[in-house]
Amino acid sequence: xxxxxxxxxxxxxxxxxxxxxxPGELPxxxxxxxxxxxxxxxxxxxxxxxxxxxxxxxxxxxxxxxLVAMKDPEIEAPGPDQIHDVGTIAVIHKVMxxxxxxxxxxxxxxxxxxxQEWLTTDPYIKAWVSLAPEHIEDDxxxxxxxxxxxxxxxxxxxxxxxxxxxxxxxxxxxxxxxQLVYIIAANLRMDMEKEQAVLEADSVKEKMRLLINALTHxxxxxxxRKQIAEEASEELNKTQREYYLRQQMEEIRKELGESDEQxxxxxxxxxxxxxxxxPEEAEKEALRELKRMERMPPQAAEHSVIKTxxxxxxxxxxxxxxxxxxxxxxxxxxxxxxHYDLQKVKDRILEFLAVRKLVSERGIExxxxxxxxxxxxxxxxxxxxxxxxxxxxxxxxxxxxxMEREFSRMSLGGMRDEAEIRGHRRTYIGAMPGRIIQALxxxxxxNPVFMLDEVDKIGSDWRGDPSSALLExxxxxxxxAFRDHYLDxxxxxxxxxxxxTANTLDTIPHPLRDRMEIIELEGYTEYEKLRIAEGYLVxxxxxxxxxxxxxxxxxxxxxxxxxxxxxxxxxxxxxxxQIGKCCRKVAVHIAAGDVEHVEVTPERVRExxxxxxxYFDAALRTERPGVATGLAWTPSGGDVLFVxxxxxxxxxxxxxxxxLGDVMEESIRxxxxxxxxxxxxxxxxxxxxxHSNFHIHVPAGAIPKDGPSAGVTMVTAIASLLTDxxxxxxxxxxxxxTLRGQVLPIGGIKQxxxxxxxxxxxxxxxxxxxxxxxDDLPDDVRESMTFVSVDCVEDVLAAALRENGETAEAVAxxxxxxxxxxx
Numbered sequence: 001x002x003x004x005x006x007x008x009x010x011x012x013x014x015x016x017x018x019x020x021x022x023p024g025e026l027p028x029x030x031x032x033x034x035x036x037x038x039x040x041x042x043x044x045x046x047x048x049x050x051x052x053x054x055x056x057x058x059x060x061x062x063x064x065x066x067l068v069a070m071k072d073p074e075i076e077a078p079g080p081d082q083i084h085d086v087g088t089i090a091v092i093h094k095v096m097x098x099x100x101x102x103x104x105x106x107x108x109x110x111x112x113x114x115x116q117e118w119l120t121t122d123p124y125i126k127a128w129v130s131l132a133p134e135h136i137e138d139d140x141x142x143x144x145x146x147x148x149x150x151x152x153x154x155x156x157x158x159x160x161x162x163x164x165x166x167x168x169x170x171x172x173x174x175x176x177x178x179q180l181v182y183i184i185a186a187n188l189r190m191d192m193e194k195e196q197a198v199l200e201a202d203s204v205k206e207k208m209r210l211l212i213n214a215l216t217h218x219x220x221x222x223x224x225r226k227q228i229a230e231e232a233s234e235e236l237n238k239t240q241r242e243y244y245l246r247q248q249m250e251e252i253r254k255e256l257g258e259s260d261e262q263x264x265x266x267x268x269x270x271x272x273x274x275x276x277x278x279p280e281e282a283e284k285e286a287l288r289e290l291k292r293m294e295r296m297p298p299q300a301a302e303h304s305v306i307k308t309x310x311x312x313x314x315x316x317x318x319x320x321x322x323x324x325x326x327x328x329x330x331x332x333x334x335x336x337x338x339h340y341d342l343q344k345v346k347d348r349i350l351e352f353l354a355v356r357k358l359v360s361e362r363g364i365e366x367x368x369x370x371x372x373x374x375x376x377x378x379x380x381x382x383x384x385x386x387x388x389x390x391x392x393x394x395x396x397x398x399x400x401x402x403m404e405r406e407f408s409r410m411s412l413g414g415m416r417d418e419a420e421i422r423g424h425r426r427t428y429i430g431a432m433p434g435r436i437i438q439a440l441x442x443x444x445x446x447n448p449v450f451m452l453d454e455v456d457k458i459g460s461d462w463r464g465d466p467s468s469a470l471l472e473x474x475x476x477x478x479x480x481a482f483r484d485h486y487l488d489x490x491x492x493x494x495x496x497x498x499x500x501t502a503n504t505l506d507t508i509p510h511p512l513r514d515r516m517e518i519i520e521l522e523g524y525t526e527y528e529k530l531r532i533a534e535g536y537l538v539x540x541x542x543x544x545x546x547x548x549x550x551x552x553x554x555x556x557x558x559x560x561x562x563x564x565x566x567x568x569x570x571x572x573x574x575x576x577x578q579i580g581k582c583c584r585k586v587a588v589h590i591a592a593g594d595v596e597h598v599e600v601t602p603e604r605v606r607e608x609x610x611x612x613x614x615y616f617d618a619a620l621r622t623e624r625p626g627v628a629t630g631l632a633w634t635p636s637g638g639d640v641l642f643v644x645x646x647x648x649x650x651x652x653x654x655x656x657x658x659x660l661g662d663v664m665e666e667s668i669r670x671x672x673x674x675x676x677x678x679x680x681x682x683x684x685x686x687x688x689x690x691h692s693n694f695h696i697h698v699p700a701g702a703i704p705k706d707g708p709s710a711g712v713t714m715v716t717a718i719a720s721l722l723t724d725x726x727x728x729x730x731x732x733x734x735x736x737x738t739l740r741g742q743v744l745p746i747g748g749i750k751q752x753x754x755x756x757x758x759x760x761x762x763x764x765x766x767x768x769x770x771x772x773x774x775d776d777l778p779d780d781v782r783e784s785m786t787f788v789s790v791d792c793v794e795d796v797l798a799a800a801l802r803e804n805g806e807t808a809e810a811v812a813x814x815x816x817x818x819x820x821x822x823x
Contacts, residue, residue: 018089018110018111018131019131021062021064022089022113022129022130022131023116023128023129023130023131024128024129025119025126025127025128025129026064026065026066026089026113026126026127026128026129027054027057027058027065027066027124027125027126028065028066028068028083028087028115028124028125028126028127029046029051029054029055029065029066029067029068029124030051030068030069030070030078030082030083030125031044031067031068031069031070032070032073033073033192034069034192035069035192035195035196035199036067036069036087036088036090036107036109037088037109037182037185037186037195037198037199038088038109038110038111038112038182039108039109039179039182039183039186040108040109040182040186041093041106041107041108041109042067042090042106042107042108042109043104043105043106044104044105044106044107045102045103045104045105046102046103046104046105047101047102047103048076048077050077050123050124051124052102052103053123053124054123054124055092055095055103055105058092059092059095063091063092064089064090064091064092065089065090065092065107066087066088066089066090066113066127066129067087067088067089067090067107067109068083068084068085068086068087068115069083069084069087069192069196070082070083070084071083071084079121079125080115080118080121080125080127083125084196084200085114085115086112086113086114086115086132086196086199086200087112087113087115087199088109088110088111088112088113088199089109089110089111089112089113089129089131090107090108090109090110091107091108091110092105092106092107093106093107093108094106111131111132111133112131112132112133112134112199113129113130113131113132114129114130114132115127115128115129116128116129116130132202134178134201134202134203134204134207135202135203135204136177136178136204137177137203137204137205141205142177142204142205142208145177145205145208145209145212146177146180146208148208148212149180149181149184149208149211149212149215150171150172150174150180152212152215152216152219153171153180153184153215154169154171154172155219156188156215156218156219156222157171159219159222159223159226160222171183171184177204177208178204181198181204181207181208181211184211184215185198185199185207185211188211188214188215188218189218190214194210194214197210198210198211221252224251224252225248225252228247228248228251228252229248245297262294262298266290266293266294269290269293269310269314270287270290272310272314273286273287273290273310273313273314275314276313276314276316276318277318277319278313278314278318279318279489279490281489281490282313282318282487282489282490285313285488285489286310286313286314289306289309289310290306290310292306293306293307293310305426309426309486312433312437312441312486312487313487313489315441316437316440316441316487316491317440317441317443317444317445317446318446318491319446320444320445320446321445321446321447321495322404322405322406322445322447322448323404324356324360324403324404324405324447325402325403325404326353326354326356326357326360326403328350328353328354328357330402331349331350331353331399331402331403332346332350334398334401334402335349335350335395335398335402338394338395338397338398338401339391339394339395339398340528340531340532340535340536341524341528341531342391342395342521344519345384345395345519345521348382348519349382349395349399352380352382353399353402353403355380380476380517381474381476381498381499381500381515381516381517382498382499382500382516382517382519383455383499383500383501383502383513383516383517383518383519384396384499384500384501384502384519384521385501385502385503385504385505385518385519385520385521386503386520386521386522386523386570386571386637387503387521387522387523387569387570387571387634387635387637387751388503388569388570388571388573389569389570389571389572389573389574390521390522390523390524390570390571390572391521391571392501392521393409393451393453393501395499395521396409396449396451396499396501397449397451399449399497399499400448400449403449403497405445405447405448405449405497406443406444406445406448406449407443407448407449407451408439408440408442408443408448408449408450408451409450409451409453410435410436410439410450410451410452410453411453411454412452412453412454412455412457412458412466413453413454413457413458414457414459415458415459415466416458416459416460416461416463416464416466417463417464417466418463418464418465418466418468418469419434419463419464419485420434420435420466421434421435421436421466421469421470421473422434422469422483422484422485423437423484423485423486423487424485424486425485425486425488426486426488431486432486433484433486433487434484434485434486436450436473436482436484436493437484437486437487437491440491440496446492446495446496447495447496447497448496448497449496449497449499450496450497450498450499451499451500451501452470452498452499452500452501453500453501454501454502454503455467455470455500455501455502455508455512456502456503456504456505456506456507456508457502457507458470467508467509467512468509470512471511471512471515473493473498474498474500474512474515474516475515476494479492479493479494479496480492480493480494500516503635504635505518522570522637522750522751522754522776523569523570523571523637523638523751523754523755523758524570524571524572524754525754525757525758525778525780525781526560526563526564526757526758527778527780528778529563529572529575530556530559530560530563532572532575533554533559533562533563533572533575533579534554534556534559537572537575537576537579538554538559538579540576541576541579541580541583542583544580544583545580545583545584545586545587546587547583547586547587547590550597551586551590551596551597551598552583552586552597552598552600553597553598553599553600554579554582554600555599555600555601555602557601557602558600558601558602558604558605559579561602561605561606562575562578562579562582562605562609563575564614565612565613565614566578566605566609566612566613566614567613567614568613568614568758568759569637570637570638570751570754570755571637578609581608581609582600582604582605582608582609585608586598586600623726623729624726625720625721625723625724625725625726625727626644626645626646626717626718626720626721627642627643627644627645627717627720627726627727628642628643628713628714628716628717628720628727628733628800629641629642629713629727629729629731629732629733629761630642630643630709630710630712630713630732630733630734631709631732631733631734631752631753631755631756631764632705632707632709632710632734632752632755633707633709633747633748633751633752637751637754637755638748638750638751638752638753638754638755638756639755640732640755640756640759640761641698641699641700641705641710641713642698642699643696643697643698643710643713643714643716643717644696644697644698644699644717645694645695645696645697645717645718645720645721646694646695646697646721647688647692647693647694647695647721647722648692648693648695649691649692649693650691650692650693651690651691651693652689652690652691652692652693653693653694654668654669654672654693654694654696655693655694655695655696656668656695656696656697657695657696657697657698657701658697658698658699658700658701658705659701659702659703659704659705660698660705660706661704661705661706661707662706663706663707663708664698664705664706664707664708664710666708667708667710667711667714667736667737668696668714670711670714670737670738670739671711671714671715671718671737672694672696672714672718673739674715674737674739674741674793675715675718675719675722676689677739678741679722682719682722682723682797683723684722684723688722694718696714696717696718698710708736708744708746709734709735709736709746709747709748709752710734711735711736711737711743712733712734712735712736712737712743712765712790712793712796713733713734714737715737715793715796715797716733716796716797716800716801719797719801720800720801723801725801725802726801726802727800727801727802728763728800728801728802730760730761730762730763731761731762731763731764731765731799731800732752732756732759732761732763732764732765733764733765733766733796733800734746734749734752734764734765734766734767735765735766735767735770735790735796736767737793741792741793741794742791742792742793743767743768743790743791743792743793743795743796744767744769745767745769745770746767746770749766749770749773749774749776750773750776750777752764753766753774753777753781753785753787754777754781756785757781757784757785761785762784762785762786763785763786763787763788763799764785764786764787764788765788765790765796765799765800766787766788766789766790767789767790767791768789768790768791769791770789771787771789774787
């Protein structure tokens with residue numbers, strides 16, 4: 001553990017050597033909380049770089065250093081005016097290096113010195129010093145002082161526990177007054193100021209007087225302590241040991257006149273409790289715990305537990321409420337600044353704020369007999385549901401900014417422990433409040449905007465179900481008396497605006513979903529992404545990468561290329577990353593001084609981002625019969641999927657692959673059965689099924705797939721294969737089929753159509769009963785696409801299949817004439 005690097009023979013330093021060396025230059029080592037005395041052997045731990053340099057340099061020479069006490073031990077690197085002028089010359093006996101790089105040094109004090117002049121502080125303090133030997137008197141008074149000092153020293157030694165036998169007799173045998181002074185001073189418990197005064201005293205008689213005063217005080221303390229011990233031991237037994245020790249401490253404090261730190265601490269907490277203006281229940285609990293702490297010694301384990309609990313109680317914002325800004329115009333301006341479009345969502349947020357404003361302004365009138373309704377209106381819980389990257393979390397931040405409230409966010413993804421919400425009971429070691437109470441303490445207000453992110457990804461195990469704990473938190477009728485397990489008192493959460501986010505509603509328990517108002521945020525169209533990129537993403541990435549507005553400019557075509565060829569998502573996160581990548585490429589040229597302005601064009605986009613990542617391959621995939629383009633819904637938005645069918649010789653077996661769920665497996669069997677039952681009307685030989693095996697595959701096999709909405713796609717793929725008619729390349733379809741050939745409505749129409757639009761499809765076949773869902777589509781999408789509503793499989797095949805040699809453009813014109821365009 002230690003490495004000794006001090007080599008060479010031992011150096012003998014006597015008075016003659018010191019007188020020859022001094023006055024002279026001497027390195028000065030400041031000591032923290034320690035006064036070095038002559039004749040004392042002292043171990044030192046040295047870790048400050050300049051002090052280690054001093055030890056290393058001194059070890060190569062005479063090994064002499066000056067030890068001086070610091071005036072303020074809090075200073076890391078004191079200067080000459082921050083240390084005393086009188087110290088002790090010491091010789092270094094041994095230096096060891098520890099594994100962490102510090103030093104362990106053994107030194108011995110030799111003689112006093114006095115600083116005549118400070119020379120330098122770099123690389124360490126050096127001074128011009130001279131010896132300052134004490135004046136040793138040899139008169140009757142000095143002898144009397146020596147005897148008194150020796151007697152007092154022996155009496156104190158007898159009163160001290162764990163003192164070796166013979167120590168007192170040793171003091172009586174010391175005739176050298178100076179030696180007696182320094183031996184007692186080195187072993188007596190004294191303040192640094194008093195010990196420094198002993199060192200600085202030039203007369204040995206003065207030193208002895210100072211030590212006699214200190215020994216007299218120590219003797220009185222030890223005598224009283226012994227008396228307390230003797231009196232208390234007669235009345236107390238082993239079970240009263242704790243009380244006995246407390247009595248000792250109290251008596252000692254009284255005799256010494258010292259202040260009672262514990263009493264001062266209790267009074268401080270009592271003042272904090274009064275200033276916190278706690279509710280009646282919380283104040284009663286706080287005073288009860290304070291009373292327990294007052295009767296408990298600080299060394300008890302429960303003392304720190306109670307102290308931590310009281311700290312939480314007095315620091316929570318029980319009455320600290322930030323003033324709301326309910327100006328609707330201001331809120332609308334903030335929402336428009338932070339988010340593009342999302343008009344329905346913004347309108348609902350403005351309605352939410354307007355209700356809070358009216359209820360707040362007319363609260364006295366509305367409270368007459370309608371308390372429950374008012375509370376429910378004020379405490380509506382909004383749940384933003386949509387794919388990643390559409391702005392759910394940032395909407396919560398905008399609401400906080402619009403209302404001028406504090407914002408706090410808590411991610412619930414993967415949370416499995418109920419204690420994360422409700423906290424741990426104080427019986428457990430290291431118990432803490434739940435994360436909701438912790439967040440309120442951090443924000444410092446009782447009414448922040450609180451974002452509960454990823455509420456659809458909460459788990460549960462043997463530690464509890466966090467979603468059940470959230471039922472109380474998100475219920476406006478209950479959360480005015482939320483009881484955290486750690487606090488064990490009611491805390492009012494009714495003023496908190498809770499906003500939750502999710503990618504899907506399917507995994508949210510129904511009781512929890514029932515307490516929230518669902519606001520769906522759909523994916524963005526290409527036009528919307530273009531506007532978002534121009535107004536929000538490009539300026540943000542330009543600032544993030546240190547570029548000025550006049551140094552980089554994105555053309556509209558360049559942004560369109562990024563959207564089409566390098567991203568395929570419902571949100572804009574990946575789009576922003578690609579824009580950021582372009583900005584970093586430009587930043588390299590700007591920083592190198594190669595250019596002063598760069599216009600990012602489609603050609604530069606391909607240079608910066610490389611080959612394009614996404615291709616519209618529907619035309620290529622559907623070029624041959626047996627492949628159909630379907631539309632699917634995923635938690636991250638809509639998507640396009642292909643269904644492939646092929647036939648080989650066999651005995652009528654049906655093979656399915658692509659990691660399909662049970663519902664999708666059933667859809668394939670329904671589609672297969674319908675085609676087999678209607679083979680003649682399709683112009684297919686019915687005997688073909690008996691002598692062939694059919695294989696249905698949905699590519700992207702690593703991704704699980706399920707649901708009934710691909711039913712029409714399965715029928716179309718099988719029918720295309722058997723009739724040898726390719727599926728139109730610009731057609732996407734969705735809908736559930738029955739054995740009788742009916743097309744049933746499905747969900748997620750908006751997300752699926754947006755996915756078709758992103759993929760470049762022009763025609764979408766959908767169930768007739770889903771026509772009303774098209775009203776939710778953006779105008780630019782409805783105007784650029786053709787929608788064919790069907791109620792039976794025959795209509796699907798008529799719209800989807802094309803004759804060999806028929807072009808996609810001709811088919812689109814035919815459909816546009818024969819079928820209504822739903823705009």
